[in-house]
Amino acid sequence: MFSIGDFATLGRVSVRMLRHYDTLGLLVPERAPSGYRYYRAEQLHALNRITALKGLGFSLAQVKTILHDDVGVDELRGMLRMRRAELDAQMAADQARLRAVEVRLRLIESEGRMSVDEIVVKPVAPVRVAALQTTVSSYDSGEIGPAIQPLYQELCAHLDAAGIVPIGAGVSFFDGTGEDGQPIRISAGMQVGAAPDPSYGFEIVDLPAIPAAATLVHRGAMDTVDASYQALAAWISDHGYRMLGHSREVYLEFSEDHDKWVNEIQIAVEKA
Secondary structure: OEEHHHHHHHHOOOHHHHHHHHHHOOOOOEEOOOOOEEEOOOHHHHHHHHHHHHHOOOOHHHHHHHHHOOOOHHHHHHHHHHHHHHHHHHHHHHHHHHHHHHHHHHHHHHOOOOOOOOOEEEEEOOEEEEEEEEEEOOOOHHHHHHHHHHHHHHHHHHHHHHOOOOOOOEEEEEEOOOHHHOOEEEEEEEEOOOOOOOOOOOEEEEEOOEEEEEEEEEEOOHHHHHHHHHHHHHHHHHOOEEEEEEEEEEEEEOOOOHHHOEEEEEEEEEEO
């Protein structure tokens, strides 16, 4: 038998917490005629379960119910796996929100200071691409990036399986505005010379020529591309143009280090 102080030391909890568990009927000690609480060594097993279930996010009322059902080790491990997945998803969502705030902060910091010397209006030739598509709910770069990067990995695997070698840079293109909750279709493409074939597992798409495109070379990771888009938007407005359709992104240079990426943004325009 152990005093409440010794049991708290062995169980790695506080005496105050043990008294609280006693009050709730979660972990009830034996009491001597003097009123002192004493715990048996086997009660450490119950304490371990209480602590583990609390750590998984269960309320003490829920813990009491679970303990009453005599939850086993395998069930506890299953609960742990589920809770770990929930926490991982929550952490990923929190990190995505922080990245989005950082991007907007960089936009605010660069307002009126970003160079537009590289913006050029030029014709863009038609191009044939092998492409895979998915949908997103907005043009937020924090949403597009995680969606489109796996598409390129999958597309490259399909091209290898089909024995098709790309003949030019990757081209991303977009369709939709996201208005009224409508999804935006994003496409990951690689320039190819192959003819369409239903057995490929991807589409062959002929992107039409653009008579006049306002273009800007973006250097750096794509989670900073919003600043380049906003610089292009200001230039288009200031120089008497208006947008026609949606943009394309041509991947000129890419590597494992995303900060060394070089991409050209192309937006079809005409004189307003």
